[in-house]
Amino acid sequence: MFDETGATIAEERSATKAPLTDDDARALLADAERVVIARGRSRRELDPEGTDLDALKGPTGKYRAPIVMAGATLLVGFNAEALAEL
Helix, strand or coil, X not given: XXXXXXXXXXXXXXXXXXXXXXHHHHHHHHHCXXXXXXXXXXXXXXXXHHCCHHHHECCCCCECCCEEEECCEEEECCCHHHXXXX
């Protein structure tokens, strides 16, 4: 999907080999002006300042993937429409 849009990937990291830490997630939230949480076909927007780290995690307790920072928008989880909008 990223190849089709011509997007540039600044950093790619394996969720299994180098999982996101709570400090990493807090840093991403600090840089974001908008947070979009995607769960399948549904998605919701949250205020980064009031977002609890648990909102970024799935049922296993790990952070949802992918996590994409595009400009000031942080997208957590997969939703094709939300990715296309970014």
